[in-house]
Amino acid sequence: MEKRKExxxxxxxxxxxxxxxxxxxxxxxxxxxRSLSEYLRRLALNKPVTVMVRNASADDFLEQMLPLQACLEQTCNTYTRAVDRLPVLNKIPELKGWLILHESTRAALLEQVSRIESLTLQLYEQWLRK
Structure with a gap:
């Protein structure tokens, strides 16, 4: 049965x-x-009005994650460039330099991943408490 529009x-x-x-x-x-008339009609007739609520903890999570994402992308790019240079290194001093760069880049990458994991766990724990 189709409901007729009044x-x-x-x-x-x-x-x-x-x-x-x-x-x-x-x-x-x-x-x-969708319209002011529909909204006011629902209020006047004491019908439920659905209100969209933002999740503050998710907003905080995103605020912290976006800079981390940019930093992680930069670290990954640096790491990729370092690995791409590996085959052209012919001499021991160049190889030592590459290893030092590789180790610092790897440490930075692991630090960023650890921070992301920590923030994700915090959001998960907040979600569990609700």
Whole structure:
């Protein structure tokens, strides 16, 4: 059975200040309603209004992860360049330099992965507490 759409032919006027209108639009923006009329109708008829809520712990997690991602990408690029240079090293001093660079890059890469693991575990523990 198809539900017939009820014709809405009555108009209600509502006077609000600029500040009130701005606040209403802010609330509308956080809801899932597509139009101001639909939003106000639901409020007036005491029907549920679905509001989107941001997860603060996930936002904090992303705020910390994005710089780590950039640092990890840079470290991976440095490591890749170092490995690419390995076949062209013919002399012992060049090889020693490569090994030193390789070890510092590897340590930086492992540090970044460890920080990512730590932040992921923190988010997981916060999620478990809820």
């Amino acid at each position: 014709k809405r032919n009555r108009l209600i006027k509502l006077r609000v200040s600029e500040a009130e209108l701005k606040e209403i639009h802010q609330h509308l923006g956080r809801s899932t309603n």
